[in-house]
Amino acid sequence: MTTDNQLTCLVDGEPVSLETSLQLAELDAGLRNRIKREFPQSQPGDYICGHHLLKYRLEHVDAMINADLKQTKKINNKLTKALQSDDYDIVDVNETLTESLTFGQKISDDVAHFGGSWGFIFAFMFVLLAWMFVNGLHLFGINFDNYPFILLNLVLSCVAAIQAPIIMMSQNRSADRDRMMAENDYHVNLKSEHELRLLHAKVDHLAQNQVPHTMEIARFQLEILGEIRQELGELRTQEHVGSTTTRRESPHEDVDHS
């Protein structure tokens, strides 16, 4: 505001000098809007004194810091809630399955394990060959199952008939194990994805708000430093002018006195 060419501060209307004040148009948009909110009638050509400018700068910095803290807190709360809300306990598949094993299941596992080994094949071949040799050649006077070994056929059929469901039992348990592991994986993946999304939001907030705000605060500091330097320069000039004037005047005074 100017009255009779006298510059005044738009906040309190006190007179200000050109050196210690700034025009609204010179300020950055965020700070200008903050001042405009409080003084809607102010114009870009209006002046504000250094004292009030500092007050608004501090308010602006406070507002930025508070907004950042609020947003960080919000994201942190979400993250904490996500970490606590997932009450699914990761199951130790091996331990759970071993603990819940019944006697029958243990036997079926052992049988399936032995049935699927080379030891079983060699042992079975030995039994078959011995059976056929003993009965075919009537060794030791034994011939309870003559050629073509009908009883052997019956025994083999029985073994196959019993072995098949035992192996299937063991396979069912193997399928149970796979299902439990898949369920574990699914929950872990879900939790990881959720946490990752929140961390992403946190990094976004850091990059999009906090870093620019820190830059803005640093810029404010540079501006204030510049202003201090300018005022210091002016003070030095005034001091220099003052001292030369005194020096120029003092010889005359000496002459006059002498």
Ligand SMILES: [Zn+2]
């Ligand atoms: Zn002022």
